[in-house]
Structures are given as C-alpha cells and as structure tokens.
Amino acid sequence: QVHLVQSGAEVKKPGSSVKVSCTASGGTFSSYAISWVRQAPGQGLEWMGGIIPLFGTPNYAQKFQGRVTITADKSTSTAYMELSSLRSEDTAVYYCARAAAAAGKPSSFDYWGQGTLVTVSS
C-alpha cells in the first residue's frame, strides 16, 4: 500500500516562496510520476505539474511556468513543490498525487497526500 505524507501547513507573506514536501512509502517511488494539484478554498482542482523521479525532468502547466519548481529525491522517496512570488490567490490546499500507471504513461491519480494548506497573507 502506497502512502504519501506531506509537510505541514504554511503561512507566507506575499512575494515570498513556499516549499512543500511529499514523502512516499510503499511501492516503487522512482517509476511513477508525482503530480501537484491545488485546491483554493471552496474551489475545484487544478493541476500544477509533475515529475517522474526516475527521469527527473518536470512538466509544468503553462499557468505556473516560471513560478513553480518540482523536484524529486530518489534517495528519500520525496518530491518537492516550490512556488515563488506568492500572492493571495495562491492560498490553497496543495496535494501531491501519484500516477496510477508507471513510466510516464498518461494516468489518473490513485494515491494522494493528505494536503498542505498554504496561506498567503500580509
């Protein structure tokens, strides 16, 4: 059974950056893409980007290009999402999610982290 555990809630000032971690246990970390999906309060789900730890090359949604950096550390089975130039509209719960299919095939998400609330406020 795969388990994804995310880092804790953050409160950030506008203009700053936040880095959220997602540590996997069970399963094979490197072969499955990890994506980041965010959900603003009372809103729907928005895919930000993802990475296949085995290859290390991230793929970002155009909306977040230049502001988001997704990395993965195979040695600790941990993926990271860093978002910079934060603004109030970035207040959201950020989820990591694992692809159901291995090796970069288009896939739904079968395992999700518990979510990390990031609040951006002056």
Place this chain on the structure above:
Amino acid sequence: EIVLTQSPGTLSLSPGERATLSCRASQSISSTYLAWYQQKPGQAPRLLIYGASSRASGIPDRFSGSGSGTDFTLTISRLEPEDFAVYYCQQYGSSPQTFGQGTKLGIK
C-alpha cells in the same frame, strides 16, 4: 487546454435513488484518459473510475462510468449515505490535464 464542464452543479437526491452526473469536454478526448474522483470535506480526492469505465481498486460496483468523445457519465445506481460528496471528472490525455468544476451531490 481542454475544458471539462460538469452538470448539474448541485444534485439533491435521497439514499437509495440513482444519481447521474455528466462531464462534457470542449474537444474530443480518448475514453482511455477520463477519470472520476470523489471528494469529501477535509479529505483528498479518491479515485473512483479511470479509463472512463474501469472501477479503481476497492470501489463498489454501484459506481459505473460510461461515455466517449466529448460526453461522459458517472452513475451511482443506489445511493448510500456515504456517497454524498463532491465529484470531479479529469482528463489526462492532453497536457495540461484538467478537471471539471465538480458536482456536489447532497442529501434531499
């Protein structure tokens, strides 16, 4: 970017009734790449259906998915109390992968 439009936005039904949720895509997508998720308050989404019609592991058979092209449907045959939640469709065949805005299934 493929836009997914879910309808209705809110659906009020009673336990034991049948629920039919719709997801329409702005352009044709392969049914291989359409999923449905359930989300309850304070929880992460849970995968129900992938490939438009395949149930994920552990999902009861009262949940079924169908559709092709631009029109997809999630059906819950007999609602149980635990089924009242928000449901999202997702397409993952085209980047960026996108989600619908959700259908809230409430108790009547």
